[in-house]
Amino acid sequence: MRTDEPQAIHLKDYHAPDYKVFEIALDFVLDPAATRVGARLRMARTGAEDAPLVLNGEALKLVSVALDGKLLAKDEYSVDAEHxxxxxxxxKFVLDIVTEIAPEQNTLLSGLYTSKGMFCTQCEAEGFRRITYFLDRPDVLAVYTTRIEADRKLYPVLLSNGNLITKGDLPGGRHFAVWRDPFPKPCYLFALVAGDLGRIEDEFVTMSGRKVDLKIFVEHGNENKALYAMDSLKRAMKWDEEAYGREYDLDIFMIVAVSAFNFGAMENKGLNIFNDKVLLASPETATDDDYGRIEGVVAHEYFHNWSGDRITCRDWFQLSLKEGFTVFRDQGFSADMRSHAVKRIEEVRALRLRQFQEDAGPLAHPVQPQSYISIDNFYTATIYEKGAELIGMLKTLVGDETYRKATDLYFARHDGQAATVEDWVRCFEEASGRDLSQFRLWYAQAGTPVVGAKGLYDKSTKTYTLSLAQTLRPTPGQPEKKPMHIPVRLGFIGKSGASLPLTLEGENATGPEERVLELTEASQNFVFVGVEEEPILSLGRGFSAPAVFAVDHSPADRTTLMAHDPDSFNRWEAGQTAARAAMMAMMQGASPDPLYVAALGPVLDKAMEDMAFAANMLSLPLESEIAMAMPVVDPDAIHAARMGLVKTVAAAHRAKFAELYAALGEDGPFSPEAKAAGKRALRNACLRYLTAEDDEAAATLAHRHYLSATNMTDMIAGLAALTRMSSAKKDEAFTHFHDRFAKDALVLDKWMGLQAGSPRADTVVRVRALMEHAAFDIKNPNRVRALVGAFSANQLRFHAADGSGYALVGDVVRKLDGINAQVAARMAGAFETWRRFDPARQALIRAELEKTLAISGISSNLFEVMSKTLA
Structure with missing residues (x-):
């Protein structure tokens, strides 16, 4: 914990390291209370002759230091709390350092720690310095050899990066294993796991014919729950060969599931460590969303083998170089495995909920930040999801074939290096022959552009003049903005619903029915000729840029787009826009929009053609999404309007909802595949409307749905409906669920999260009671995110007018900061939007923020979030 004010680190101050590490040999003698770590570093000076070697270290007991085999006296070096x-x-020299650490006391879960009787590491971003003294920065790449020694009975499994070189028994019931990773890597990719674990095994034959052993390690009894992860891994390995030409390079690939982990997963070279929440699945314990998440995260971490491990980032300001690129890669994989349309909707919905909100608040930062206090705070939606959108825009601008040429060039040129964003964009410039200097502004400027569109149709000349204008509001530290390079994908729809050709003035041939315009100025005009009728503009198809596409459509135009736009994303977008407009009007006293309600009729009529997409079309914008459209947020009015629209839609289409619900009843064994998941999604969407009244009849249906469910997806749907109700059937179902899954922590996370998301007035009281439940452990990030994280996302109850929701989260954040500062800082992000609420709520939130900022010894993680939020 820090008592002084932490200082920011700036990109402009970057300088190359003064020393290089060629090889590091690590020797671990494991003990939960006192682990001894020996580190032998073969090094060379690369900077000035008089430059001292300054190694990072935290929470270490230094035992000895030796230079070229000679122990150094204490006056030959200096040591403080961090160096x-x-x-x-x-x-050139060899440095031997021996340190001692206490893994069982490491509640930060950074470095080497213990969890449920096993040793585990998490070294990204700066955890390796909690294991031994080292140049803990991503541009120092070395070859690692790791020897692990431990009690054989307690820790029969000993794992580290690379290939297993040797293993054997030792006196006193101990044993050892030696691993060597032949590929130079930064220390944040180091991994070690030791414990008593079960496993499943398989193999994969690469495109060059090499056999790779695949192993997934889990707690005993969870082996069957890792089968889907193994299947996902093999599909990801095959896909990466086909889509990117990337072949795996070691003899073995391993995954380990742990229960206490700050991240979702970690891409350590050859030894991925996963939060068990994103690895374990069975029909009885995991929802369809869980299966999809496991598939995506397994692929993401595997894809990092090339976009993150073989090529890493020079410094943490380049974090999106590996994360944005790898997110884009895993999105492509998941889209190919499931549904491109549904996957794109999921991506954009998540981006708007998290990243757009980030861009609009006090924590806004560019995809390539210029400064930070704690790098842990920059594992954000901007770095990951917006970073992925930038890759998508590059692909749109240069085309699929050139995109592959650019990525091939990047992998070939920078293999084994620590690269920068500039290196990445330069590969695209060389592959395409284009100047992308303006595009680089996407990495440098924070904020979400607004692309406004106005069209003027001239019937006499059959021309349509499209005026596009972009604006980008000031963000912290960036009061003035330059125009961005924005790819705008669009189409024209006639009043009949037919697509119209887009022929630009000056073109000789009839244009295509869809094209991409490049908006590079503050405003530009595009003239289309041969337009036979006044078109309805379909703008930003496929969400071609992370921007707000503002088009002033009439309600009738929106319903036409809902029914006829050939772009699935814009069909969904038209529905969301119409629903949002309807709810905004209802908050001003209007009745629900009859055109929108009627437009859902054809969606229901065609629902069986693409069930997953239909389920998305039937889902209204969330309350938090509506809040983003309001200058001053009124949580109570938003909730009332949304519930009113749900009830209106339910009443108008009740017969069709009931017909579909009955027709979609469970038939046959569970399958996690896309078609079966889509069927469940549509049936559960129907359930939401059939239980809209929240009366006893609705409770009976939801209760019956829960009891008859043969999989977790349907159980959760039944429980979710019951959370809104006061019926005794709700308590009966939640008690039944708890007792059935009392020994499964991940399932109880769902049980707690559902209650935390309830709109009922007693939710705050209920959450505080659940924090005393035996299943809740504030030291475990999964438990905290499941309960407190779910509550802070509860737009209605977190923002209760009496401030009780703010006090609850504030209490947790302050307590957490002394246990796990990373998780505390992330939980504190719930207060980010505080200035968008009414004065009374603002005052309540400010009090919590100031109270938190004033705590003694506040961590640098929490200090950075609190100070920026209050600024």
Whole structure:
């Protein structure tokens, strides 16, 4: 914990390291209370002759330091709480450092720690310095050899990066294993796991014919729950060969599931460590969303083998270089495995909920930040999801074939290097022959552009003049913005619903029915000729840029787009826009929009053609999404309007909802595949409308749905409906669920999260009671995110007018900061939008923020979030 004000680190201050590490040999003698770590570093000076060697270290007990085999006296080096400094070093040398650490006391879950009787590491971003003194920065790449020694009975499994070199028994019931990773890597990719674990095994034959052993390690009894992860891994390996030409390079690939983990998963070279929440699945314990998430995360971490491991980032300001690119890769994989349309909707919905909100608030930052206090705070939606959108725009601008040429060039040129965003964009410039200097502004400027569109149709000349204008509001530290390079994909729809050709003035041939315009100025005009009728503009198809596409459509135009736009995303977007407009009007006293309600009729009529897409079309914008459209947020009015629209839609189409619900009843064994998941999604969407009245009849249906469910997806749907109700059937179902899954922590997370998301007035009281439940452990990030994270996303109850929701989350954040600062800082992000509420709520939130900022010894993680939020 820090007592002084933390200082920011700036990109402009970057300089290359003064020393290089060629090889590091690590020797671990594991003990939960006192693990001894020996580190032998073969090094060379690369900077000035008089430059001292300054190694990072935290929470370490230094036992000894030796230079070229000679122990150094204490006056030959200096050590403080964060550094080991050694002056007067030769040009090349070998340094031996012995440290002692206490993994069982490491509640930060950074470095080497223990979890449920096993040893585990998490070294990204700066955890390796909690294991031994080292140049803990991503541009120092070395070859690692790791020897692990431990009690054989307690820790029969000993794992680290690379290939297993040797293993054997030792006196006193101990044993050892030696692993070597032949590929140079930064220390944040180091991994070690030791414990008593079960496993499943398989193999994969690469495109060059090499056999790779695949192993997934889990707690005993969870082996069957790892089968879907193994299947996902093999599909990801095959896909990466076909889509990107990337072949796996080691003899073995391993995954380990742990229950206490700050991240979702970690791409350590050859030894991925996963939060068990994103690895374990069975029909009885995992929802369709869980299966999809497991598939995507397994692929993401595997894809990092090339976009993150073989090529890493020079410094943490380049974080999106590996994360944005790898997110884009895993999105492509998931889309190919499931549904491109539904996957795109999921991506954009998540982007708007998290990243657009981030861009609009005090924590806004560019995809390539210029400064930070704690790098842990920059594992954000901007770095990941917006970073992925930038890759998508590059692909749109240069085309699929050139995109592959650019990525091939990037992999070939920078293999084994620590690269930068500039290196990445330069590969696209060389592959395409285009100047992308303006496009680089996407990496440098924070904020979400608004692309406004106005069209003027001239019937006499059959021309349509489209005026596009972009605006980008000031963000913290960036009061003035330059125009961005924005790809705008669009089409024209006639009043009959037919697509019209888009022929630009000056073209000789009839144009296509869809094209991409490049908006590079503050405003531009595009003239289309041969337009036979006044078109309805379908703008931003496929969400071609992370922007707000503002088009002033009439309600009738929106319903036409809902029914006829050939772009599935824009069909969904038209529905969301219509629903949002309807709810905004209802908050001003209007009746529900009859055109929107009627437009859902054809959606229901065609629902069986694409069930997953239909389920998305039937889903109204969330309350938090509506809040983003309001200058001053009124949580109570939003909730009332949304519930009113749900009830209106339910009443208008009740017969069709009931017909579909009955027709979609469970038939046959569970399958996690896309078609079966889509069927469940549509049936559960119907359930939401059939239980809209929240009366006893609705409770009976929801209760019956829960009891008859043969899989977790349907059980959760029944429980979710009951959370809104006061019926005794709700308590009966939740008690039944708890007792059935009392020994499964991940399932109880769902049980707690559902209650935390309830709109009922007693939710705050209920959440505080659940924090005393035996299943809740504030030291475990999964438990905190499941309960407190779910509550902070409860737009209605977190923002209760009496401030009780704010006090609850504030209490948790302050307590957490002394246990796990990373999780505390992320939970504190719930207060980010505080200035968008009414004065009374603002005052309540400010009090919590100031109270938190004033705590003694506040961590740098939490200090950065609190100070920026209050600024």
């Amino acid at each position: 080991l400094t050694i002056p007067n070093l030769p040009e």
